[in-house]
Amino acid sequence: MSSKENSGTSHKVSAQPRLHQKAAEIQPYGSAIMLLPLELEHPVRLEMTAQLNQLLADTMTLRDLYKKCHWQVAGPTFYQLHLLFDKHHGEQSELVDSIAERIQLLGGVSIAMAHDVAETTRIERPPRGREEVPVQISRLLDAHQILIRQCRPLARRAAALGDDGTNDLVVSDVLRSNELQVWFLSEHLVDVPLVRAFETARTT
Template sequence: MAKHKQNPTRIDIAPKLREKMIALLNAQLADTLDLYTQVKQAHWNVKGPYFIALHELFDELAEQLEGPVDDVAERVTALGGVAMGTARIAAKASRIAELPHDSYDGMQMVALLADRYAQLAKSTRAAIDASNNAGDADTADLFTGISRGLDKSLWFLEAHLQ
């Protein structure tokens, strides 16, 4: 991802650390935006006997990702960075596997989304550690809240598979 000149800020975090956190945040932003669009894809196309329940669940899960997307992007800009949040940027930078387009069977979609939520939750926990280790408690706290939400969403998905 291309580096941008940092915008001035009075936040008392050294520019090098801010640069590191901006990169970390933008990586999570790409993954979270990508997951959001994949959940919407599943919402629009899910099929099977549990259609309405899953259609509504996937829509609710997508809505719950909007807050973290906004919070991460705003933290980037608060640190003086540029939030890299277009669909094209997210697609290019995302570490989340693409959702297959050959079947939209309800339970298959639940399992595929659960895999993607688990992947994002894992990278979010790694981002908590990276932020803490770098000395940015505020970014770590942001990721901690996001992690709790991802785990809850994962629980909702996994409950359908048990």
């Protein structure tokens, strides 16, 4: 093909960025599931992505709650809890990524933006101000309980539908991580003396 014949399909290359571009969504949120060769029926993937998006919204909320507590913690246990809250925040961030990627892998669209998460999560919104440590920990434990309450029935449902990948993610990663973090938090609410042990009554 001559250069003259090809000129109709060529375009001038420019270093100028194409700004302010807009177009229709390439995949809407919710009912539109991509056709992927996963050997899972469309209704299964539709149901799993919906439930995983709820789990994702709650996990994102818990992740951010940990960062709030990390920044605002106060008192004699500041150093220990400052580090613990940040560690748990990092672990929840990893779970957020894993859940979101599972949704996309199943052909769905993962929830992403803060306002969408706020409209979807079942975790109570905390005040903007600082709270006492026992209240912070209790709030975190309540949030963990909401997640754990979702995990077991979701894992059983995924297994029943043959979605072994979702079952493995929910049990091996999400459930076990949340259970471990609950243990670490709960121990900070045990009312024991820090310096001197209680004296036990002597029996005669």
